[in-house]
Amino acid sequence: MTGPGSPARPNAVKSADRTVELLEVLSASERPLTLTELHRELSYPKSSLYMLLQTLVARGWVELDPTRGTYGIGVRALLVGTSYLDHDPVVRVAIRVMEQVRREIDETVHLARLDGSDVVYLAGRESEHHLRVVSRVGRRLPAHATSPGKALLAARGPQEVDAILPTRLAPLTPNTVVDRAALHAQLAGFRAAGYAQEREENTPGLGCFAVALPYRTPVLDAMSCSVPLGRLDPEHERQVVTALLHGAHTITELLRQFGR
Structure with missing residues (x-):
């Protein structure tokens, strides 16, 4: 997929490429954007961008705040995203097992999928603790x-990992591993252990564990569990890892039975 402002793919329809890029920019933004901000991000002719926005507003894919002159992602995008999840057989199988894992350890459990150099969170089951991680389906992180990204990268060799990841590894917190040699060493350890983990690499105060779901090759999905560090002692860590490994085995066997 081309990024904002990059040339269209060969044989691509320019208007379709621009529509998709515009929606991706709006969905990735933490706030609605003005026409000027979108023009700066996408570098489309301002008149063409305005007309495209008006078309998407009329169809419900983009919402306009007329008082601020800002544009945000619309409800139609939500309906399409929900439809994707409703029809995904992996999500349907995994969600039942994730609920069992959540009941066993009472921590927030996620299903994530590798998409380029990012992982996208497809489903979640939240802990019942007062202090808990809130599940955010559709979230995209490097x-x-x-931990799910590391588990999926650890299922690949070093050359494939380098081909997937960007040249510069951006830090999300001061604890994010951004040195490529250190990351490869970390992945080698996870490959040997059979699961991945991280401490405050994307969210302060949280630790996370993950296991890849090897029901297909290449491996694209992983199940993870996020735990506030305040209650993450060695015994609870053992419980979490054991539950994830068992749950991942169950999901993998079910999907293989269904021919996935």
Whole structure:
């Protein structure tokens, strides 16, 4: 997929490319954006960008705040995203097992999928603790800074990992591993252990563990569990890892039975 402002793919329809890029920029932004900000981000002719926005507003894919003159992602995008999850057989199988894992350890459990150099969170089951991690389906984070991303990268060789990741590994917190040699050493350890983990690499105060779901090759999905560090002692860590490994085995066997 081309990034904002990059040339269209060969044989691509320019208007379709621009529509998708515009929606991706809006969905990735933490706040609605003005026409000027979108023009700066995408470098489309301002008149063409305005007309495209008006079309998407009329169709419900983009929402306009007329008092501020800002544009944000619309409800139609939510409906399409929900449809994707409703029809994904992996999500349907995994969600039942994730609920069992959540009941067993009472921590927030996620299903994530590798998409380029990022992971996208497809489903979640939240802990019942007062202090808990809130599940955010659709969230996208760099694979190198998350435990599900590390688990999925560890399922690949060093050359493939380098081909997936960007040249510069951006830090999300001061604890994010951004040195490539250190990351490769970390992944080698996770590969040997059979699961991945991280401490405050993307969110302060949180630790996370993850296991890849090897029901297909290449491996694209992983199940993870996030735990506030305040209650993460060695015994609870053992419980979390054991539950994840068992749950991942169950999901993998079920998907293989269904021919996935």
